[in-house]
Amino acid sequence: MSRQVLTTQAIELDAFARLMRAQSVLRRELEAEVLSPRGLTFNDFEALLHLAKAENQRLRRVDLSALLMLTPSGVTRLLDGLQAAGFVENKQCAGDARVTWAVLTDEGAQTLECVGAIHTEVLRGFFRGALDEQDIERLSELLEKLPGVGSGSCAG
Amino acid sequence: MSRQVLTTQAIELDAFARLMRAQSVLRRELEAEVLSPRGLTFNDFEALLHLAKAENQRLRRVDLSALLMLTPSGVTRLLDGLQAAGFVENKQCAGDARVTWAVLTDEGAQTLECVGAIHTEVLRGFFRGALDEQDIERLSELLEKLPGVGSGSCAG
DNA sequence: GATGTATCCTTGTGTACGCAACTAATCTAG
DNA sequence: CTAGATTAGTTGCGTACACAAGGATACATC
Numbered sequence: 001m002s003r004q005v006l007t008t009q010a011i012e013l014d015a016f017a018r019l020m021r022a023q024s025v026l027r028r029e030l031e032a033e034v035l036s037p038r039g040l041t042f043n044d045f046e047a048l049l050h051l052a053k054a055e056n057q058r059l060r061r062v063d064l065s066a067l068l069m070l071t072p073s074g075v076t077r078l079l080d081g082l083q084a085a086g087f088v089e090n091k092q093c094a095g096d097a098r099v100t101w102a103v104l105t106d107e108g109a110q111t112l113e114c115v116g117a118i119h120t121e122v123l124r125g126f127f128r129g130a131l132d133e134q135d136i137e138r139l140s141e142l143l144e145k146l147p148g149v150g151s152g153s154c155a156g
Numbered sequence: 157m158s159r160q161v162l163t164t165q166a167i168e169l170d171a172f173a174r175l176m177r178a179q180s181v182l183r184r185e186l187e188a189e190v191l192s193p194r195g196l197t198f199n200d201f202e203a204l205l206h207l208a209k210a211e212n213q214r215l216r217r218v219d220l221s222a223l224l225m226l227t228p229s230g231v232t233r234l235l236d237g238l239q240a241a242g243f244v245e246n247k248q249c250a251g252d253a254r255v256t257w258a259v260l261t262d263e264g265a266q267t268l269e270c271v272g273a274i275h276t277e278v279l280r281g282f283f284r285g286a287l288d289e290q291d292i293e294r295l296s297e298l299l300e301k302l303p304g305v306g307s308g309s310c311a312g
Numbered sequence: 313g314a315t316g317t318a319t320c321c322t323t324g325t326g327t328a329c330g331c332a333a334c335t336a337a338t339c340t341a342g
Numbered sequence: 343c344t345a346g347a348t349t350a351g352t353t354g355c356g357t358a359c360a361c362a363a364g365g366a367t368a369c370a371t372c
Contacts, residue, residue: 010276010279010280011289011292011293011296012276012279012280012282012283012284012292013276013279014296015283015292015293015295015296015299016182016279016283018296018299018300018305019175019178019179019182019295019299020179020182020183020202021225021299021304021305022175022179022299022302022304022305023175023176023178023179024225025225025302025303025304025305026172026175026176026302027176028225041357041358043358043359046176060320061320061321062319062320062321069177069180069181069184070358070359070360071359071360071361072320072321072322073321073322073323073359073360073361073362074358074359074360075321076321076322076323077357077358077359078358078359081358096319096320096367096368097320097366097367097368098319098320098321098366098367098368099319099320099321099367100320100321120166120168120169123166123168123169123172124166124168126168126302126303127168127171127172127302128168129303130301130302130303131298131301131302133167135298135301136167136168136171137167137171138294138298139171139175139295139298139299140167140170140171140174142287142291142294142295142298143171143174143175143177143178143295144174145286145287145291146178146181146182146282146283146286146287147181147282147285147286148177148178148181149174149177149178149181197327197328199328199329216350216351217350217351218349218350218351226328226329226330227329227330227331228350228351228352229329229330229331229332229351229352229353230328230329230330231351232351232352232353233327233328233329234328234329237328252337252338252349252350253336253337253338253350254336254337254338254349254350254351255337255349255350255351256350256351
């Protein structure tokens with residue numbers, strides 16, 4: 001006697017479920033194959049990536065906070081670890097004593113270069129195995145339009 | 157003197173970054189608008205959702221584990237909370253003494269119905285504000301093809 | 313200047329979850 | 343029937359993160 005509990009079946013619910021699932025699968029694969037073996041967490045890696053892309057390889061904590069979607073406290077603890085590992089250094093900001101720059105070290109850049117290469121390989125395998133180049137771009141474009149995802153949403 | 161650290165710029169990297177970001181944004185919005193105010197975590201809600209869709213509103217822990225992409229221990233603790241809240245009950249399996257069914261209670265179903273309605277509203281607003289119906293379906297289809305996302309990957 | 317407000321960041325504290333180790337039940341082979 | 347292997351689940355422990363509160367600096371208004 002299986003009552004039917006859920007009646008609504010909006011297409012948004014499917015898209016949502018698949019989005020969540022895709023993220024979980026991809027994240028776990030990257031952690032298992034690339035990051036954990038090298039002692040990095042997912043956010044460690046993303047932080048290094050953002051620092052590498054940033055001007056002069058440095059970011060304010062509050063910007064990292066927005067980019068990684070972490071709270072300020074999360075960023076503090078995250079950077080604690082990256083500093084202990086020697087991948088990031090603190091640098092006082094000349095014009096504003098409140099801000100501390102997080103600066104990518106050479107060692108951090110080297111690590112990122114190495115890890116990033118494998119990361120990209122895994123990524124390529126993940127997407128290319130299922131979609132052709134056009135579809136990957138289409139997917140990317142569609143995602144970009146979603147609120148908070150596109151370039152209008154944060155410093156870049 | 158900004159050295160260029162990252163040279164590779166694969167399209168997969170963009171798709172990846174946006175996928176991660178879209179998930180974060182959406183998850184946080186749902187948590188803030190819908191779930192946290194009602195004392196539910198994201199996985200609480202997803203668990204209830206899966207239970208509601210399942211035959212007889214019940215699932216084995218190991219199946220929930222696969223559906224939510226949690227470890228067995230995570231599922232145990234998750235269900236602890238849902239049982240304490242009265243949304244889920246344990247039921248012994250007649251044929252196999254190892255398994256404990258997690259069964260959705262009436263109260264759980266009611267809660268889900270209420271929360272789910274708002275959830276769907278927020279979801280609709282999120283997607284519809286940026287994409288038309290066709291694009292949402294396209295997005296959903298593209299995501300579905302990714303490894304581990306489509307129906308071939310787990311019980312459904 | 314003084315005083316209020318906003319911004320940047322850190323420090324307790326609590327929690328969700330992964331990992332490893334374990335128990336218990338089932339299946340498989342001899 | 344026994345012995346090992348597989349499967350379902352829990353528990354102890356460590357960690358990444360959110361929340362709330364607080365400290366320090368900057369800015370704005372008088």
